[in-house]
Amino acid sequence: MAIDKSVRPGTVTAGSTVTYTIRITQDGPGAAEDVRVSDNFPEGVVPRAVTGTDGCDVDGQDVSCDLGTLAAGASTTLTVTADATAVGTHVNTATVSTSSEQTSTADDTASATLRVTPRPTPTPTPSPTGTSTPGPSPTAGPSSPGAHETPPPSSGGGLAVTGADVLPVAVVVVVLLLVGLGLTWLSRRRRRHED
Secondary structure, X not given: OEEEXXXXXXXXXXXXXXXXXXXXXXXXXXXXEEEEEEEEOOOOEEEEEEEOOOOEEEEOOEEEXXXXXXXXXXXXXXXXXXXXXXXXXXXXXXXXXXXXXXXXXXXXXXXXXXEEEOOOOOOOOOOOOOOOOOOXXXXXXXXXXXXXXXXXXXXXXXXXXXXXXXXXXXXXXXXXXXXXXXXXXXXXXXXHHHO
16 A cells, blocks of 8 residues: 655645645555554644545544545545644654555655744834825905005094104194293283283
8 A cells, every 4th residue: 555645835834724635545456455544743733624535533633534445556535624833844644554464564654744934023014194284375365454555544533643653743742832832922921011
């Protein structure tokens, strides 16, 4: 009898699922009876399910399949789904046995090597920084005075006095005071002459 085993993919990151394929062939001259496949998985690789025949079972790290009788030249294929849970290089070996006499047992075992690498560290995504766009500068509207316009006088009771109006007003006040003083002086002088 002969057994062959492979795993795909051969290199994965931790947490990935892999598929093992086991092929058993009766290459002897006669039928092989009570054919049984045993596969003990190493720590770090956890078998989940096996398909290919009704006589298979998964018990912890052990996979076993009872294939019954294989006629000369017949073959069967088993598929084992497993999870790669630990980083490292994991080798596991499947073995086929039969109660029938064999001329050679050199091909009764087959191994597959799985390499498990660490998960890549995710690169943190920088948070977007908001850029404020300056709004348009306010422009003078038709209802507001322009940059070089003089605002109209207020509608209050008093007159609006600006810095440019102070000097003429002061001159007028001084002139009125002088006129008043002059009139008062003339009035007193006239009274003296009359007396």
